[in-house]
Amino acid sequence: MKLDDVFGIHEEALRLRARRSEVLAANLANADTPGYKARDFDFKAVLRQEMQAPVRLAATQDRHLRHDQGVVASTQMAYRIPQQASLDGNSVEVEREQTEFSANAMRYQASLRFLDSKISSLMLAIKGNGA
Numbered sequence: 001m002k003l004d005d006v007f008g009i010h011e012e013a014l015r016l017r018a019r020r021s022e023v024l025a026a027n028l029a030n031a032d033t034p035g036y037k038a039r040d041f042d043f044k045a046v047l048r049q050e051m052q053a054p055v056r057l058a059a060t061q062d063r064h065l066r067h068d069q070g071v072v073a074s075t076q077m078a079y080r081i082p083q084q085a086s087l088d089g090n091s092v093e094v095e096r097e098q099t100e101f102s103a104n105a106m107r108y109q110a111s112l113r114f115l116d117s118k119i120s121s122l123m124l125a126i127k128g129n130g131a
Helices: 003-007 010-029 043-051 094-127
Strands: none
Touching: 003 094, 010 043, 010 094
């Protein structure tokens, strides 16, 4: 039995949810920055891709370019298309970002609760029922 089988996709989901929170928080922080373009990524698509063990190029020398660093590659990020364009070129819609941030936080908490339940079950199985 491998831990990957026990925890399923939740480890990777937590990592991606944390990264998405950072992206959404950056959008909110720049709501008043002229010309700032809100960014996000398709969580389901990135998670699906990550669970298929993607092939990544290895840098074998220090001078090699490191294209896709970080949790979510820059190529997986997309700019949001605003419902209503602003005069200063900023594409952040605060209400939308707050809604996305809240939904992401709830899903992050759900994954944490699932993992906590799994860990508690494993601990109970290891320790036994006290008999």
